[in-house]
Amino acid sequence: MTRRVLYLIGCAAPPVRYIDRPVREARRRGWEVCLGLTPTAATWVEGRLPELAALTGREVRTVHSVPWKRSDWPPASVIVLAPGTLNTVNAVALGLTLTWAAGVAVEAVGKRLPLVVMPCVNTGYGAHPQFARSLEVLREAGTRVLYGPGGFVPNEPGGGDPEAFPWELALDAAEEWG
Numbered sequence: 001m002t003r004r005v006l007y008l009i010g011c012a013a014p015p016v017r018y019i020d021r022p023v024r025e026a027r028r029r030g031w032e033v034c035l036g037l038t039p040t041a042a043t044w045v046e047g048r049l050p051e052l053a054a055l056t057g058r059e060v061r062t063v064h065s066v067p068w069k070r071s072d073w074p075p076a077s078v079i080v081l082a083p084g085t086l087n088t089v090n091a092v093a094l095g096l097t098l099t100w101a102a103g104v105a106v107e108a109v110g111k112r113l114p115l116v117v118m119p120c121v122n123t124g125y126g127a128h129p130q131f132a133r134s135l136e137v138l139r140e141a142g143t144r145v146l147y148g149p150g151g152f153v154p155n156e157p158g159g160g161d162p163e164a165f166p167w168e169l170a171l172d173a174a175e176e177w178g
Contacts (some may be wrong), residue, residue: 083120
């Protein structure tokens, strides 16, 4: 059987507090999971980082490593960026690597690796004109963007249920590549 490695990269949006759920589901589906978080997302689950590392069997990555230190992560079969914030989605589309998480996705775009992006923004952020341009850039680059019907549907600011984030859609999209 071919080794299937899923990089799950989470940003600081409310559903990240439940990121153990897609990790467990991906493992149930036969994926080896490597979990990465933006620095802010890591602070949101700070007390759970050891639990998350134990769940995946690997360190949870949050920051750029020094070039001479080798990662224990195997190469990814598929990368899922979810939940993706306005900041990180725009950064990836613009090729900006201000965080390690954005850098992984930017490199995936450049290398044409399978990349699934499921933003989690409210309607106010989603209405910003740069966001629509960023989603289009990512789609044109071959990224599977799950936003709107068939993906994450934004709520009004302050609304929504973080526990109802549709992780299964991102995992289903990963399955199509893996």
